[in-house]
Amino acid sequence: MSLPATTVVADAGGSATSFPPHLARELRASSVHPLPHGTSPARVWRVVTPEGDLAVKVLQQGAGIADGQDIDSFLREPAQIRRVHHEVPAIGALYVDVLGQWQRPGWAAYAMPYVAGSPAVAPATARGDARDRLHRVFTSLTEHGYARSRRHAATTLRPPELALVRKRLWILQRHVPRELLDGPPVRINGRVCRPLVPLLQSIERDAGLLRKLWPRLVSYPVHGELDLADLLASGPGGGRFTLLDPRGTRGYGDPVDDFAHVLFSMTVLDRAVADGVRTWHTARTGGKPASWVLRSVGPHRGYPQLGEWFVGMLGRLPFGAELSRVDPHWRLRLAFAHGFHALVEATARLSERNPPPRPAWAPGPEALATTFVALGLRLLEQAVAGAGGRAGRDGELPDVSTGLDDDTGVVWRYGDGRRR
Numbered sequence: 025m026s027l028p029a030t031t032v033v034a035d036a037g038g039s040a041t042s043f044p045p046h047l048a049r050e051l052r053a054s055s056v057h058p059l060p061h062g063t064s065p066a067r068v069w070r071v072v073t074p075e076g077d078l079a080v081k082v083l084q085q086g087a088g089i090a091d092g093q094d095i096d097s098f099l100r101e102p103a104q105i106r107r108v109h110h111e112v113p114a115i116g117a118l119y120v121d122v123l124g125q126w127q128r129p130g131w132a133a134y135a136m137p138y139v140a141g142s143p144a145v146a147p148a149t150a151r152g153d154a155r156d157r158l159h160r161v162f163t164s165l166t167e168h169g170y171a172r173s174r175r176h177a178a179t180t181l182r183p184p185e186l187a188l189v190r191k192r193l194w195i196l197q198r199h200v201p202r203e204l205l206d207g208p209p210v211r212i213n214g215r216v217c218r219p220l221v222p223l224l225q226s227i228e229r230d231a232g233l234l235r236k237l238w239p240r241l242v243s244y245p246v247h248g249e250l251d252l253a254d255l256l257a258s259g260p261g262g263g264r265f266t267l268l269d270p271r272g273t274r275g276y277g278d279p280v281d282d283f284a285h286v287l288f289s290m291t292v293l294d295r296a297v298a299d300g301v302r303t304w305h306t307a308r309t310g311g312k313p314a315s316w317v318l319r320s321v322g323p324h325r326g327y328p329q330l331g332e333w334f335v336g337m338l339g340r341l342p343f344g345a346e347l348s349r350v351d352p353h354w355r356l357r358l359a360f361a362h363g364f365h366a367l368v369e370a371t372a373r374l375s376e377r378n379p380p381p382r383p384a385w386a387p388g389p390e391a392l393a394t395t396f397v398a399l400g401l402r403l404l405e406q407a408v409a410g411a412g413g414r415a416g417r418d419g420e421l422p423d424v425s426t427g428l429d430d431d432t433g434v435v436w437r438y439g440d441g442r443r444r
């Protein structure tokens with residue numbers, strides 16, 4: 025039997041070689057096209073085969089330099105998807121299928137059906153549709169997933185993403201301006217913040233705060249890395265949902281981490297990646313802190329408010345109401361996870377050996393990482409302030425604003441980013 029000739033369509037940087045030719049032959053692929061780049065160093069390709077269209081995710085060994093980006097960790101993703109299908113079919117129905125998996129010298133891959141859809145919630149999605157979709161998906165995830173199987177959490181000393189930031193600090197130290205990492209306080213969109221190292225140290229030394237950040241209960245299954253780009257809507261009216269790209273967690277986890285990833289998509293990630301962020305920097309002078317002013321560029325200014333609506337909606341779901349009873353600090357933990365996640369995302373931007381090509385206007389990895397670190401500092405300072413105030417006492421959500429949409433004129437009028 026003769027196999028169809030394979031057309032491999034390179035992305036703009038010509039990295040077609042990252043789709044393994046052997047795999048193209050084995051799948052009898054007639055064409056291979058790159059799909060939008062996600063947040064990891066893996067690449068996903070649309071592969072047309074005689075049996076139908078596939079999405080094949082490939083990780084080349086060494087594509088990412090951060091820990092957790094190796095081939096063994098990568099293969100935990102399809103393992104998690106299979107396990108969820110097998111063990112929790114009601115949630116499995118939301119997850120993409122895994123049709124095959126390969127591990128060869130130098131690369132690994134898994135194949136899924138190609139989902140002809142688009143992100144269910146993105147900055148341009150009509151607000152009513154976005155609210156409706158978030159409500160439907162999180163009603164399912166909570167009722168059939170997080171609420172279904174829960175157990176008491178073993179107490180851990182540090183929030184998991186704090187530990188990850190520590191492990192990956194060396195990556196930030198290579199590329200992110202020093203004043204954001206160590207030294208005297210800096211101003212981020214008008215708020216005075218400690219740089220990363222002293223801020224992490226003070227959180228790590230605060231036993232009372234860390235105790236508040238322990239989840240009381242953990243659930244199975246959690247997604248683990250639920251960016252909104254990982255939730256596709258397809259079918260008539262976008263009424264069918266598909267979850268992609270879980271972290272590859274084996275067991276129970278904190279659903280609040282999933283909430284925090286979704287929130288970060290809306291407050292920062294989706295718009296920063298799509299449109300970039302405009303940055304002004306003023307050096308430290310005469311004892312006045314250095315100032316970073318970061319403003320979003322794109323047209324979708326109301327998107328972060330959708331994030332705050334999302335947290336309110338979670339609290340009104342039966343699962344959220346129960347969470348408020350048994351785990352009254354969940355919103356405080358969410359705000360910390362949100363801030364830590366900004367920092368982890370910064371490390372992820374910098375960890376690719378061969379970042380994908382991008383249009384000239386698009387922000388580069390270092391610009392995005394600097395933005396995420398700066399905003400991460402602000403979010404964590406606000407979370408710390410919240411812990412000492414109403415969030416710590418009454419379970420309210422701390423301030424999760426980034427200042428990305430503040431009026432820029434105010435900043436210039438006062439010269440140093442101070443807001444009045």
Ligand SMILES: Nc1ncnc2c1ncn2[C@@H]1O[C@H](COP(=O)(O)OP(=O)(O)O)[C@@H](O)[C@H]1O
Pocket residue numbers: 059060061062063064065066067068079081120136137138139140141253254268269
């Ligand atoms: N099965 C699929 N069908 C259609 N598109 C997909 C599929 N899997 C991934 N994609 C597209 O590729 C993007 C990146 O995939 P993802 O697994 O999220 O990678 P990363 O781990 O880098 O975030 C997704 O956001 C989505 O747009």
Ligand SMILES: [Mg+2]
Pocket residue numbers: 062063064251253254269
């Ligand atoms: Mg993804």
